[in-house]
Amino acid sequence: MNDFYIVLSRSHTTVAMLVRMFTHKYYNHTSLAFSRDLDNFHSFGRKNPKLLLPAGYIQESVETGYFGLWPNTKIAVLHGQLDDEQFGKLQENLSVFESEPERYRYSIRGLPTIFFGIPWDRQNHYTCSGFVAYLFRDILHFGKHYSLVEPEDFLKFGFNTIYEGRAGDYTNEKLSVQH
Numbered sequence: 175m176n177d178f179y180i181v182l183s184r185s186h187t188t189v190a191m192l193v194r195m196f197t198h199k200y201y202n203h204t205s206l207a208f209s210r211d212l213d214n215f216h217s218f219g220r221k222n223p224k225l226l227l228p229a230g231y232i233q234e235s236v237e238t239g240y241f242g243l244w245p246n247t248k249i250a251v252l253h254g255q256l257d258d259e260q261f262g263k264l265q266e267n268l269s270v271f272e273s274e275p276e277r278y279r280y281s282i283r284g285l286p287t288i289f290f291g292i293p294w295d296r297q298n299h300y301t302c303s304g305f306v307a308y309l310f311r312d313i314l315h316f317g318k319h320y321s322l323v324e325p326e327d328f329l330k331f332g333f334n335t336i337y338e339g340r341a342g343d344y345t346n347e348k349l350s351v352q353h
Contacts, residue, residue, distance in 0.1 A: 176261035180252040180306065180328045181205040181215055183341065185240065189226065189285075196289050201250065201325040204303040205234075206268075210336075212236040212251070212344065216268060218280050218305045229280035231271045231305070236344050245342025252333035260313045267309045284321055293319035303327065 182201040184190070190202040207215035213235050221228045223240040234241065241247055256264060271278060281299035288294075288301070300308060300321075307316055307323035314331060316323050337344055 175255040175257065177208065177210070178254050178256060178261075178264070179207040179210065179212065179215070179336075180254065180333060181207060181212065181236075182250045182252070182325045182328065183241075184248040186244065186247070187226075193285065197324060199324060199326050204306045204325040204328065206306050206309060210253075216271070216305075218278070218300050218302045229282075231275045231278040231300075236341050241341040245340060247341045248339070249337070249341045249344065250335055251337040251344070252328060253336045254331070254333040256313065263312050264309055267311070271305075281321070288322055288324065291318075291322060294321045295319070 181204070183203040183205070184194075184201050185203055193202045194200075203217070203219065205215040205217035214233055215235065217232055217234070219229055219232050219234075220226065220240060221230060221232060223243050232239065236249075241249075277298050279299050281294060281296060281301050281304065284294035284296065284299060284301055284304065303323045303325045304321045306328070307314075307320040311320055316327055
């Protein structure tokens, strides 16, 4: 079996606060990692964590990017496993983004469509949770278009929550004490 980690976070940006105001959900951001230490995870967000734009496909860690600047950000780390065939498909889906990251943009226009339940399939544009759902499109069944997936939809799959707390407190040592 192959491990993966979904990182849900509650950031305090203006956009995140607006999203929470409309959704009334705790988490507002989703990332995907393949290592328990979260030294590299994939998402859609700010290219420069201090600026709203440009935004698109990003790779960061729990110690860099947005989380490096704001270590008090609340996160939940979900652990799941895939068989070799599923994991291969997930890696294949991700490799498209990794090969040409500059082609992809954050779907700002797609945010309002989520609130109204209207799928928004604009080529090369994704929200953070829509991106992760798109990667899992042949593996997990959300019951809705990937562009409508919200961070907390990942909680419905029963993945093991291995951590909840501040991003700055996340370490392998802390995790080993918890389990």
